Amino acid sequence: MVLNPVISKLAGKLVVLASASPRRLEILRNAGLRFEVVPSWFKETLDKSLFKAPHEYAVETAKQKALEVARRMPFKHLKTPDIVIGADTIVTVDGMILEKPVDKDDAYRMLSSLSGKSHSVFTGVAIVLCHEKENDEVDYQLFAFYEETKVKFADLSENMLWEYINSGEPMDKAGGYGIQALGGMLVEYVHGDFLNVVGFPLNHFCKQLDLIYNHGAFSSEQETSPGSSSHNGTHASPTILTQSSPDTPAQSGHSNGSSAKHNPSAGQTRHTQSSPSASPVHKVKKNDGESEVGESSWTLVNSLSKHTDDRQAELVDSENAASLMTSRGPAMELNVTEHEGGEPRKEDLQRITELMDGFKASKALFTASKMCVFDLLQSRPGLDAAQVAEEIKASVKGTECLLEACESLGLLKSKERKCQKPVYENSGLASRFLLSDAPFSLQGYIQHCDKTVWPLFSHLEDAVREGSNQHEKAFGKKSKDMFQDTFYNSLDVKLRFMNAMHSIAKVTGQAVATAFDLSSFKTACDLGGCTGAMAYEFTKSYPGLSVTVFDLPAVVEMSEHFHPLRTDNRVSFVAGDFFNDDLPKADLYILARILHDWPDEKVHVLLSRVADACTPGCGLLLSEIFLDEDRGGPSRGLLQALSMSDGKQRSAAEYGLLLESHGFITAHIRHTDNLLDAMLCIKA
Numbered sequence: 093m094v095l096n097p098v099i100s101k102l103a104g105k106l107v108v109l110a111s112a113s114p115r116r117l118e119i120l121r122n123a124g125l126r127f128e129v130v131p132s133w134f135k136e137t138l139d140k141s142l143f144k145a146p147h148e149y150a151v152e153t154a155k156q157k158a159l160e161v162a163r164r165m166p167f168k169h170l171k172t173p174d175i176v177i178g179a180d181t182i183v184t185v186d187g188m189i190l191e192k193p194v195d196k197d198d199a200y201r202m203l204s205s206l207s208g209k210s211h212s213v214f215t216g217v218a219i220v221l222c223h224e225k226e227n228d229e230v231d232y233q234l235f236a237f238y239e240e241t242k243v244k245f246a247d248l249s250e251n252m253l254w255e256y257i258n259s260g261e262p263m264d265k266a267g268g269y270g271i272q273a274l275g276g277m278l279v280e281y282v283h284g285d286f287l288n289v290v291g292f293p294l295n296h297f298c299k300q301l302d303l304i305y306n307h308g309a310f311s312s313e314q315e316t317s318p319g320s321s322s323h324n325g326t327h328a329s330p331t332i333l334t335q336s337s338p339d340t341p342a343q344s345g346h347s348n349g350s351s352a353k354h355n356p357s358a359g360q361t362r363h364t365q366s367s368p369s370a371s372p373v374h375k376v377k378k379n380d381g382e383s384e385v386g387e388s389s390w391t392l393v394n395s396l397s398k399h400t401d402d403r404q405a406e407l408v409d410s411e412n413a414a415s416l417m418t419s420r421g422p423a424m425e426l427n428v429t430e431h432e433g434g435e436p437r438k439e440d441l442q443r444i445t446e447l448m449d450g451f452k453a454s455k456a457l458f459t460a461s462k463m464c465v466f467d468l469l470q471s472r473p474g475l476d477a478a479q480v481a482e483e484i485k486a487s488v489k490g491t492e493c494l495l496e497a498c499e500s501l502g503l504l505k506s507k508e509r510k511c512q513k514p515v516y517e518n519s520g521l522a523s524r525f526l527l528s529d530a531p532f533s534l535q536g537y538i539q540h541c542d543k544t545v546w547p548l549f550s551h552l553e554d555a556v557r558e559g560s561n562q563h564e565k566a567f568g569k570k571s572k573d574m575f576q577d578t579f580y581n582s583l584d585v586k587l588r589f590m591n592a593m594h595s596i597a598k599v600t601g602q603a604v605a606t607a608f609d610l611s612s613f614k615t616a617c618d619l620g621g622c623t624g625a626m627a628y629e630f631t632k633s634y635p636g637l638s639v640t641v642f643d644l645p646a647v648v649e650m651s652e653h654f655h656p657l658r659t660d661n662r663v664s665f666v667a668g669d670f671f672n673d674d675l676p677k678a679d680l681y682i683l684a685r686i687l688h689d690w691p692d693e694k695v696h697v698l699l700s701r702v703a704d705a706c707t708p709g710c711g712l713l714l715s716e717i718f719l720d721e722d723r724g725g726p727s728r729g730l731l732q733a734l735s736m737s738d739g740k741q742r743s744a745a746e747y748g749l750l751l752e753s754h755g756f757i758t759a760h761i762r763h764t765d766n767l768l769d770a771m772l773c774i775k776a
């Protein structure tokens with residue numbers, strides 16, 4: 093079978109599927125392909141009006157999805173893939189491109205426009221081949237193609253439409269339907285590749301791979317055009333396209349150029365475009381003699397070194413060196429090749445010292461925050477070290493060292509006065525995040541890190557040896573359950589924890605609330621919503637939404653402390669334990685930084701209770717740090733796991749499987765540019 097030689101050809105290669113689509117994962121896994129899943133962060137917002145034909149939009153989106161992952165992996169995952177596969181499926185009808193619906197009304201609009209009509213489903217596929225060169229540069233070479241399948245819908249009644257929409261199935265699918273599932277009931281006939289509709293044209297893909305790996309359509313000496321590679325960024329280059337070897341004309345058309353000839357009765361149009369620039373026609377040997385593969389032009393799409401990418405260089409020099417430890421920024425690969433003089437490279441030493449000094453940077457931040465240095469300099473900028481020392485009741489020497497260290501971390505700025513001591517003021521970073529009354533103050537979280545996390549990490553070696561939380565060594569008593577410990581402990585411990593949760597929710601709330609369009613939901617329940625900071629962000633973003641914060645009695649009784657003026661009567665508080673008590677009814681349940689605190693078995697208990705409280709079509713918004721599928725990052729999530737709590741850091745796919753087992757279908761995933769990512773699921 094043409095498949096086996098192809099699939100076996102990829103054995104031993106690092107193949108990456110740049111897609112979060114569970115259907116694509118299933119199609120390729122069932123075909124026997126071994127690969128990693130690294131969902132693309134490419135935001136699908138290309139301007140459709142720029143494309144002459146719908147399939148070009150799908151192809152370009154597929155290319156960008158694959159290239160984003162191919163470029164990110166050498167830095168973020170510290171490994172370069174051999175081949176990255178991207179795909180994008182769109183539905184077109186009456187000249188409109190239908191992607192995934194944003195809400196139920198959008199799904200209704202799409203399905204109504206498809207009712208009783210024949211429409212096309214296009215899946216664009218991009219294959220990026222990555223070639224590491226001696227100097228550690230990476231060449232990316234790009235193939236792309238698309239497949240079209242015709243689908244005819246039956247006439248759909250209003251009842252049928254809404255019953256299907258309320259099943260939740262439409263929400264994560266182009267055109268708002270899943271032909272492989274309930275959506276199959278809507279379909280009268282399909283002309284063409286069924287899997288192409290589901291999301292991946294497997295047969296066409298395998299024939300493309302066959303051309304690449306078995307018929308010499310690709311060989312490095314032919315394709316590397318000198319001077320075409322660039323170290324600083326991507327060439328805007330035509331994609332590399334090949335004309336798939338035509339089947340018998342009756343079964344599928346093929347294109348000589350961008351307009352395709354196809355046999356409408358076959359309904360399956362097999363397209364690849366010829367690249368815009370005329371280029372030598374590849375002749376390849378086939379078993380039955382020589383045949384023309386068709387036009388193709390090979391251009392290096394991009395070539396950059398794993399170690400000298402400009403973006404990487406600036407990260408090494410960034411002022412907030414300490415933030416590299418915890419930001420979502422790429423984990424840098426340390427290039428430890430020796431220089432001619434034999435001494436290690438500056439960047440490598442700098443990176444290693446950042447890691448070694450990271451704890452000192454953190455402690456300097458915690459100490460300055462606790463001693464109210466930032467609040468002092470906000471009210472009285474321009475103080476010198478002696479004046480600050482007097483105000484914070486500390487030694488001049490110690491204060492001088494602390495202020496200079498904070499300036500080196502980008503937290504303070506100093507101005508020299510003529511032959512006088514430097515005077516200090518807050519940097520922008522400090523003004524935004526380190527003042528006790530700043531809108532995005534992280535002071536609460538910083539105190540939590542200093543008083544709770546730091547002591548735990550002081551026993552990290554024991555935690556690693558024993559594989560368990562070191563609560564007893566750190567605080568002198570066994571930890572039954574983090575929340576019981578915290579909330580049935582002294583008032584200041586409880587307040588400190590709530591302050592920490594409050595500050596994270598304030599910083600992330602708006603990004604989470606607006607990650608998706610939630611305007612179709614009228615009531616929400618924020619499970620474990622603590623002080624209500626997240627709830628208030630939701631009601632601020634959605635005037636029609638009311639939110640009930642459901643949390644432990646010991647938390648709810650303190651919530652007033654955080655919102656002295658009840659700023660919005662659409663936020664209410666109900667006391668209860670979400671593992672044991674009835675959950676308030678809502679059409680959207682919010683789980684923000686909750687599931688990572690619990691092992692899978694407890695997560696199943698909670699999700700089962702939420703599922704029981706839901707009716708079909710209910711939403712579940714999950715907000716967490718989503719690990720990369722290969723657990724290569726982000727470091728913030730993996731470092732948090734070292735606290736060895738009973739919880740677990742998970743990837744989006746792992747959360748998706750937990751949710752799917754309780755009938756929640758993943759509709760959208762969003763990697764926000766904030767501390768938390770978000771996933772919107774719909775109850776089937």
Ligand SMILES: Cc1cn([C@@H]2O[C@H](COP(=O)(O)OP(=O)(O)OP(=O)(O)O)[C@@H](O)[C@H]2O)c(=O)[nH]c1=O
Pocket residue numbers: 110111112113114115116131132136157179180181182183192213264265266267269270271272275289290291
């Ligand atoms: C028409 C149709 C589509 N789909 C799914 O619709 C998504 C399209 O969206 P996409 O943007 O191409 O992919 P994605 O799911 O967002 O993943 P990603 O590749 O990460 O963008 C894909 O899932 C497809 O299977 C079905 O499952 N069945 C169908 O009948």
